[in-house]
Amino acid sequence: MKSCTETFKRRLRDNMGSNDFITLFFLVAAVLIFLQLRSVLGRRTGNEKPPADLSSPREAIKAPGADDSKVVTLPRRDAADDDQRLAEVDSLAKPETPLNESLRALLKADASFRPKEFINGVKMAYEMIVMAFADGDRKTLKGLLSKEVYDGFEAAIAEREARGEVVKSTFVGIDKADITQALVKDSEAQVTVRIVSQLISATLDKAGTLIDGDQENVAEVIDIWTFARDIRSRDPNWKLIATESEQ
Template identity: 35%
Template sequence: MSNSMLQILVLAAIAVFLILRLRNVLGTREGFEPPRQPTPLSRPTLRTVTAEPESDILDHVEAGTPEAEALAAMHRVEPQFAVGPFLSGAKQAYEMILTGFERGEIEEIRPFLSPAVAEAFDAVIADRTARGITTQMQYLGTRETAVQGASFDPATGVATVSVRFVGELIAAHRDASGEVIEGDPKAARKQRDIWTFERRMGQDDPNWQLVATA
């Protein structure tokens, strides 16, 4: 027997040995087995979807309160309404309106003010101007934004939401001579406000108006 033939027989014997060992370790498959599919992600149930508006409301007000009922009524009239995004928008409006008022620049924010609030702001700004009062103001941020109250009139569709804000700012008013008559230009202070916003639900205009401050 030649050396080449002997080498082939040895290699074949080794191959048979390895195949038998693999069969013993891994086992065999017989018959048809469909390819394994990845486990699908669970699909949201109807209950999960319908619970979202309630969860959004109860994240901000107590269940069973007039505020919770009013916010739920708003959502029924306008399904895209949600408390969380509303409060985010209210926070931005608070910062923008407060800064504009303190600086005496309200033309850009006037569309967000009811006529009564705009008139009151104009009167304060005119009085400051007549007395030569100037304002130094730096807004540092809003530390708290929370629902204080809510109501809904189903007859008119008018929704009203009062929001509690706690802002932090540096503000000082100076008279015509430059003397500080109110505030401190070097110290931050907290300002607590309750602002009431109003809007007719179901209308094309998505903007809420500031109708009262306290």
């Protein structure tokens, strides 16, 4: 009985020693792996890809194995985009003319400026402003005009309302919208546009009598409007800062 007990204790001691050795082995291995990972993680090898630059040309980023439908495209400018904008300038103003040079200078100062998109925006703004003025829509005007121009429009609307006059207008369309001048002054870009439009407009007094314009015939209206934008601002919108009518 005694010999059996001693044999059991001896085997137990042997097993415990073996288990301690295995535990120590794994502990040492874990430390070595940790040190190896630590030597790699957080250390630059010179092969890392730079972070995406939102201001450079468009770049597609996707996870390995992802299909093209799940690609996230970041907005970037590239040489092709710059060439396209320059081509638009050349289509609007002859090369080597003062207007062409001033538009090219505007492109360099304002990376978001696209001549054709600007012209399309001017056409929409022109119709909105003309109709808002006729309707006395101060809220719309305030968002599209500089403070000085808004004050002038608002004063004219107030005087008209005080006399009990009503303006009835129908916007027919725009025949032409041509950039005539462009400049960058300090941080402000200014672009002047000559707009030829077709409009039916009549002013009636409080009794409904026609006092100005024509309720049926379409009239050609020529306006020279100047728009401005702070090129440092994130706000992409332009505002009307000056108006002039061409007789």
